[in-house]
Amino acid sequence: MNNQVHDVIMVGAGPSSLAAAIYTTREDIETVLYEKGVIGGMAAITDKVDNYPGFPEGVEGMKLADLLQSQAERFGAKIEFGDVSEIRDEGKTKVVVVDGKDVHAKAVLIATGSDYNKIGVPGEAEYYGRGVHYCATCDGAFYRDKRLVVIGGGNSAVQEAIFLTRFTTHIDLLVRSKIKASEILQHELKKYVDDGKITIHYGVVTKEIVATDGKITSVLAEKDGKDVSYETDGVFVFVGLSPNTEFLQGSAIELDEHRLIKTDARHETSMKGVFASGDVRSGATLQIASAVGEGAAAALSIREYLDGLNHHI
Numbered sequence: 001m002n003n004q005v006h007d008v009i010m011v012g013a014g015p016s017s018l019a020a021a022i023y024t025t026r027e028d029i030e031t032v033l034y035e036k037g038v039i040g041g042m043a044a045i046t047d048k049v050d051n052y053p054g055f056p057e058g059v060e061g062m063k064l065a066d067l068l069q070s071q072a073e074r075f076g077a078k079i080e081f082g083d084v085s086e087i088r089d090e091g092k093t094k095v096v097v098v099d100g101k102d103v104h105a106k107a108v109l110i111a112t113g114s115d116y117n118k119i120g121v122p123g124e125a126e127y128y129g130r131g132v133h134y135c136a137t138c139d140g141a142f143y144r145d146k147r148l149v150v151i152g153g154g155n156s157a158v159q160e161a162i163f164l165t166r167f168t169t170h171i172d173l174l175v176r177s178k179i180k181a182s183e184i185l186q187h188e189l190k191k192y193v194d195d196g197k198i199t200i201h202y203g204v205v206t207k208e209i210v211a212t213d214g215k216i217t218s219v220l221a222e223k224d225g226k227d228v229s230y231e232t233d234g235v236f237v238f239v240g241l242s243p244n245t246e247f248l249q250g251s252a253i254e255l256d257e258h259r260l261i262k263t264d265a266r267h268e269t270s271m272k273g274v275f276a277s278g279d280v281r282s283g284a285t286l287q288i289a290s291a292v293g294e295g296a297a298a299a300l301s302i303r304e305y306l307d308g309l310n311h312h313i
Contacts, residue, residue: 004104006103008302009034009108009109010033010108011108012110012278013033013040014111015040016292017278020111023303029303031077032078034081034083035082040068043065045061045138048060049064051289053289083098083099084098085247087248087253087271106306106309107306109274109275109298109302110261112243112245113280114243115242115244116134119151123216132234132235134237136163136236139234140163140168146167148164148236150164150172152175152238154238155181157175157181157238158181161198162198165198171197178202205223206221207222243280245260251271261276263275273305277291
């Protein structure tokens with residue numbers, strides 16, 4: 001990579017940074033986004049977003065991500081694929097290490113969002129993408145007329161289990177303690193339980209995902225101190241999210257006890273000129289609408305910061 005110094009580098013290309021990029025590029029602040037996964041982040045792999053303002057009928061997550069991307073690119077944002085492993089402070093410039101190479105910028109926005117938690121049992125990692133999944137909209141259609149196990153009891157587990165009923169013959173929902181989803185989702189879930197499409201099993205601790213000849217056949221678990229087995233053709237795991245901040249461990253950027261990035265009221269981190277917004281920021285609400293709002297707010301703070309730099313040149 002050359003010695004060019006970008007105005008802003010944004011790490012991640014989810015709703016928060018795409019919104020920020022709309023604001024920066026409209027003000028002729030040259031902006032590059034680096035994404036290592038899917039443009040649009042978690043929003044892009046959500047079946048339907050029902051609570052995003054301006055879409056009274058709801059909007060498909062992928063469509064919303066595409067609209068945000070198109071808008072950012074129309075104003076000149078450049079989106080590239082790359083894995084960021086480090087951010088260093090060199091005073092007026094920051095060094096972002098992308099795929100092992102140094103890229104320089106005057107300011108940085110970290111909007112890396114969150115990723116799915118794993119349950120850490122035998123068979124989970126081995127059969128990831130081949131029977132074990134974390135995204136119903138991505139992989140649900142593979143299980144037409146098949147049985148499924150869904151693990152989890154929160155909003156996403158219930159929402160995704162309901163979505164999966166359009167493909168499967170039956171779902172066993174394995175819940176460790178109790179259903180923690182919102183009242184609305186619990187009410188919706190009851191319809192599917194009454195129809196016999198979903199069976200909820202409470203007090204279940206998953207022990208192993210079992211496969212025969214490379215195909216998932218069952219989930220071994222413990223319930224009331226006894227071993228139980230649930231026959232299945234596939235497993236979907238929804239047990240919460242963790243922030244994508246591994247690349248900041250040991251850096252000068254301060255994290256809270258949940259590994260979320262600490263910021264001030266201007267979304268600036270403990271490293272001057274480096275900002276954070278969206279699900280990765282300490283105090284975030286984990287809602288797309290607020291992630292977009294935070295991206296816009298961070299962009300305005302970045303503009304102020306760059307103006308301050310230019311006045312000192």
